[in-house]
Amino acid sequence: MAESPSGARPDRRRRRFLEALYVAHLLASPTTSLLPLARRLPGRTGVQTGPYLVIPVTACVHGAVRPFQRAEGRSPRQRSAAGWFLVTWELATPVLAALPRRTVVLRGRSPLWGHLLDVVLGVVLDVSVRRRAHRRRSARSTELTTTAAP
Numbered sequence: 001m002a003e004s005p006s007g008a009r010p011d012r013r014r015r016r017f018l019e020a021l022y023v024a025h026l027l028a029s030p031t032t033s034l035l036p037l038a039r040r041l042p043g044r045t046g047v048q049t050g051p052y053l054v055i056p057v058t059a060c061v062h063g064a065v066r067p068f069q070r071a072e073g074r075s076p077r078q079r080s081a082a083g084w085f086l087v088t089w090e091l092a093t094p095v096l097a098a099l100p101r102r103t104v105v106l107r108g109r110s111p112l113w114g115h116l117l118d119v120v121l122g123v124v125l126d127v128s129v130r131r132r133a134h135r136r137r138s139a140r141s142t143e144l145t146t147t148a149a150p
Helices: 010-040 055-070 076-097 113-148
Strands: none
Touching: 010 055, 010 076, 010 113, 055 076
């Protein structure tokens, strides 16, 4: 398969991005699950979509910082700082993305509909990751079967 200028195959980059997207969603889940409640308490209406729009950006940041964190020659302090940066970024970004009023949809509805959006996004990501893993396993088992046959 052709390699990109960065040296990684396109399917490997896609897999890494999907995994980073999944991790970004999991780490942002506590924050995104509290945002509809925080919006409901003061009596605001509408569903905030900003936190869900920045999840791909968060996945890109995650994908950029992880290789830095895992690179040879990094001290434990540098690895720890990179890890804390990721955790802080992934918890704070949804909150900051919830501030703009233009990212509110369904203005007449309860903000608790945001939980439905969170569940739908989580299910889509979960199914995508599981299908990708199943394809990898079946390709690996097919490869093992063909190499084991005389």
